Amino acid sequence: MKSEPARRARLRTLAAVAAAAVVLPAAAACGSDNGDGGKDGKGEKNNSLVVYSGRDEALVAPLLKDLEKETGLKVEVRYGDTAELAAQILEEGDRTKAGLFFAQDGGALGALSKEGVLDKLPQKSLDKVDAKYRGGKDDWVGVSGRSRVVIYNTDKVAEKDLPKSVHELTDAKWKGKVGYAPTNASFHAFVTAMRVSEGEKKTRDWLTAFKANSPKVYEKNGAVRDGVDAGEASLGLINHYYWFEKRKEVGEDKLNSKLHFLPGSDPGALVNVAGVGVLKGGQSEAGRKAVDFLLGKDAQTYFAKETSEYPLVAGVTSPVEGLPALNTLGGPDIDLSELDSLEKTLELLKDVGMV
Amino acid sequence: MTATLRPAGASAPAGRRRARRRPPAVLAVPATLAAALALLPLGYLAVRALENGPGYAWDVLAAERTVELLARSLGLTATVVTLCLLLGVSLAWLTVRTALPAPRLWTVLATLPLAVPSYVAAFAWVSALPGLAGFTGATLALTLACFPYVYLPTAAALRRVDPAQEEAARSLGLGAWRVFARITLPQLRPAAAGGGLLVALYVLSDFGAVSIMRYETFTRAIHTSYRASFDRTPAAVLSCLLVVLTVLLVVGENRSRGRAGHARTGSGTARPPLRLGLGRWTAPALAWCTAVAAAAVAFPLATLGYWIAVGNSATWEPGRLWDAVQNTVTVAGLGALATVLLALPVGVIAARYRGRTARLLEQAAYAGHALPGITVALALVFFSVRYAYPLYQQLPLLVVAYVVLFLPLAVSATRSAVLQAPPVLEDAARSLGRRPLQVLREVTVPLAAPGVAAGAALTFVVIMKELPATLLLRPTGMDTLATRLWAETTVSAYAAAAPYAAALILVAAVPAYLLGRHRS
Structure with a gap:
């Protein structure tokens, strides 16, 4: 059994720690009120x-x-x-x-x-x-x-069947086969680019048709890439470097996927x-x-x-x-600063029920 | 002759409780401080939710999507809680009350899942079985991560059950099952319900597992709102709704506790409970325990091993790993200490006093527990930048964040530990002239100490795994195991992340192991 004084001493220490935990932040808060800007x-x-x-x-x-x-x-x-x-x-x-x-x-x-x-x-x-x-x-x-690209699973899609534009992804032949990350900022930038280059209405129609085509939802670009590589999805919308990262990680011979850079002024080729x-x-x-x-x-x-x-x-x-070289890439002809109209994109995505 | 306090109706304890409605200042003051701290995020939420006018806030609230999210979150929560109760209570009963071979081993194995962060578990599952993504996967990952919250209090309660009552019931002709249903189960109810509440709040606030499993919930929508729109109002409005949900759950759990007293009275101590022979049920029981341990512990660990083996991004940086381990132990240790100290008065009041003040204090401690870490972190950024700037991005503020986030874990551990201590001892001390503070430190705290220590261990483990608040509030340049793990997985260098994940699990396994060994 512990002696009474020893227990008291221990309790006193505890009480002191508790008091310090409470008083220190409060004291610091008071101190900050008269703090001069230079010390910030x-x-x-x-x-x-x-x-x-x-x-x-x-x-x-x-x-x-x-x-x-x-x-x-x-x-x-x-x-x-x-x-x-x-x-x-x-x-x-x-x-x-x-x-x-x-x-x-x-x-x-x-x-x-x-x-x-x-x-x-x-x-x-x-x-x-x-x-x-x-x-x-x-x-x-x-x-x-970084360029938006289409990643494809080489076992599931032949090179000649690859889409030439994101607009083809609403086609019935890709139903349930496209992976994307609707909450990812890169995807939002892509949708914003479409809004800016092709207009509100066309974008809304595309989003609605794309969603109706039952695309697979992922959290991030990396997950889309892994999903396509594993064959869960045949195509995926990602940024180009995710694929190169994976190539570094596991080596090209272990990959079942490749990248497809969309041609022309397609928003799916946004840089x-x-x-x-x-x-x-x-x-x-x-x-x-x-x-x-x-x-x-x-x-x-x-x-x-x-x-x-x-x-x-x-x-x-x-x-x-x-x-491919930067100057050979396609992509919409827009001012990147217009991509800050993100809120409108989000309203649109909310309206069609994507985020 | 032994007797236990009978549920409701035994006039003596009820009368005594009525007499002590008002907690003494020595408890009430620190408890109020703890509650005020826990309520800080709510103040921030009110500011942000209304900054663009109540009309906008209402638009967010009334959106069809909000209702849908509510349904999805509640559906997931109900499913996970039910499964956790099933797993937790069955394992507790098997390990404590049956002649299961190697009960200690299973006890530790049933506690270890606490050491596995739900995002690691979710990631392990979805990378092995991509088809799981969605509701099934989220349910699986969260159930396996959370069932120890039910297991631990239930096992502790089972150990306390006085076999005398069960024997009396048996002698009056009840079969084993009916004894369990009518005598044992009612005594487990408060413990299991308390655990279930913690599970529910965890599920509501979880972001990692649901985002990896791609299941849209409230918390995920809150994150999306921060990430995608830089608009803090919708996130704040949805967070307010989470607070309302939390309060409803806490009140519901409070009601379900009833007025039962669970401390033993009378002379002597209870015998250890009898263990029921399993006979031909031994093999199925062992299979069940093995399956749970394999899914919740062995599988995520094996997956980490696999990543280390196949990836070539593994860069072994022992110095850095050791740094992260030290930082993690430091912040988790300080966080657990502060949380337990502040939880103590709230827990004692919740166990010993009735009346509105006591109830409000406990509910306040819980109010923010279902809020996502990011929301709590931004609230603390908001307040500290304005009112405590020198503390901003300093260790003490991080510790405060952990207190706000995890107070309820320590409160619930303290409360149940204090409940086990017979109140008559405190009354005796008072009648012998001890002052409230003396009673607290000479009777209540020593009696409840093992339970409080268990609460500290639990808080320690949970803080180790915390990510969003740590990222925003840590001192610049300080890394914990969780932040290292996050940093490595964002570049999808799984093999490089795996050592940090493994270290996190191993370090967390120490307190988890102690929790499993803990005997109340």
């Missing part, structure tokens, strides 16, 4: 940068190490889901800790741009990238590109971008340095090699085997 983590030093990255750590981490080496910036990264990080930045408001937002897609950058939390980028940086691949308000820029925006506030100078680094030749080549995405800066070509 943002802009503490000119040479530190906090990056919120919606892009995968495995892809981005080595690159940001090089960024540190090259620019002398001290870089801290938070990884997360692109949209969740965008929501986080919006909740943080002008007290955001982020200096640079590295987004998986233009839509999230568009949403931040619309709320006015992004800084304008210098023209010299913007000019490195074709106007097709940057934001309309000059406050974000694409750093790598979308991953991009960056600099947040307004004390870190904007560091942020701009990082943007220039990401648009430099080394970073561009790195993306091409590691992620199988397209480099966007003129003069850098992709070394990936089996990848």
Whole structure:
């Protein structure tokens, strides 16, 4: 049996811990009220940068190490889901800790741009990238590109039977055979592109007919790819690099699928971008340095090699085997900044019952 | 001669309860604080749901799709809870009350599924059997992940059942089955119902398993709304509806508890319960236990092994893995400690006091438990950026998030542990001149300690697996096993993710194992 004083001492410790757990946050909260802006983590030093990255750590981490080496910036990264990080930045408001937002897609950058939390980028940086691949308000820029493609199972579909347009996917012969990820941002971008290039009505009709053709619903592009590769679906709508990733993972001989790049101005051949925006506030100078680094030749080549995405800066070509050149790709003739009309797309998707 | 408190009608305990309606300040103050913390997300939801005017919020609420989602979520919840009750109660009975060979082994195996994150289990199943995707797969993955929530309290309750009552019933001519149905089962009801409630809330809030199984539920719609529209209002409105559902479930469970007292009175202690010989039922019973353990534990582990074997993305980074293990143990340890400390007063009040305040405190602790982690995380971003900026993206805030998310797990463990301790001992201490605080620390807490420790272990395991809040609120650059696992699976490098998943399961298995060994 424990002695009474020992038990008391233990309880006192417990009580102290409990009290600390309660008092500390409260004290900190009071402290913040009279805090001066300069201590808010943002802009503490000119040479530190906090990056919120919606892009995968495995892809981005080595690159940001090089960024540190090259620019002398001290870089801290938070990884997360692109949209969740965008929501986080919006909740943080002008007290955001982020200096640079590295987004998986233009839509999230568009949403931040619309709320006015992004800084304008210098023209010299913007000019490195074709106007097709940057934001309309000059406050974000694409750093790598990806094409929407049709993936097909080579046991189930012969090359000659492949569709020439997403519009053929509503045909009865593909009933129940197409996999897609209706909640995925890339799919939303594709639908938005269709809305912008072909109009509201045509898009609604296509969505309705496509849904009536009983496509298989998946969570993400990766799952669509795996589903097609396993023969669950014959065709799938994904981004090109998912297939190249899988090829790296298991080797081409273990794959039962191939990619089909749709020709012409088909929205199913949309080239979308991953991009960056600099947040307004004390870190904007560091942020701009990082943007220039990401648009430099080394970073561009790195993306091409590691992620199988397209480099966007003129003069850098992709070394990936089996990848058609960027300028040979089709896709709708639209301004990517119009892809920020995502809400209308979502209303449409809700109306037809897809999300 | 032994006797147990009889359900409702025994006048003495009921009278005593009436006399103690109001908890002393030493309990009420910290309990109120805990409840207020748990209610924080609701304040945020109110702000976001109404920021575009009540009209918009109503449009979201009244949409046909909302009703459909409600039906789908409730259907899944009802199915999973029913199956969990079946699995949990049957395994508890087999391991505690029958002469099943190696009962300890099965006890541990029935607890271990707690260590397997439902998203890992779902992923293992759907990659092996893609046809499972949908309602079936979601049901399977969630049932196998959640049944220990029923198993643990039910097994503990079964161990406490005084065999004297059952023997009396047998001697009065009832057969084994009728004794189980009429004497044993009613005593298990509160434990099983409490477990069932936790399962229901888990299913409502789960995102990982349903998204991998591609089954659209409320929580998945909330995520979609954040992901796709950057519009926080629909997500907030749907979250409010989840809160309403939660409150209804908690109130329902409260009603089903009845007024039964379950502590033993009288002198001496109860004998360990008798174990029923299984005879020719031994083989089927063993087969049932084996099947459950294989599906819930062995299968996901085997799948991880397979990924490590076939993929060539496996990069073995022991330093990084070790870092993640340390961080995980630290945050889960601190989180479990804070949660249990704050749950203690709420649990004691819920067990010992009647009246509106006591009920409201307990319900408040549960109110946010069915909210998806992302919603709770954004709520804490909202409040801390505005009112506690120095804490933002610091460890203490992450710990607060875990308290908000998992308070009910510790509250329910504390409550049932306190219920087992005979209230007469506290009354005796009071009558001998002890003050409420002294009674708490000299009588109640020591008696309930094993149960509270079990609650801490459970909370620890669950925090280890938590992902969405950890991602948003962790200190920048800090990785836990769950965030590493997430980071690797987003690039679909399964083989690289597998070591983290395996480590997560192994570390979580330690407290889960202790929980399985725990004797109340």
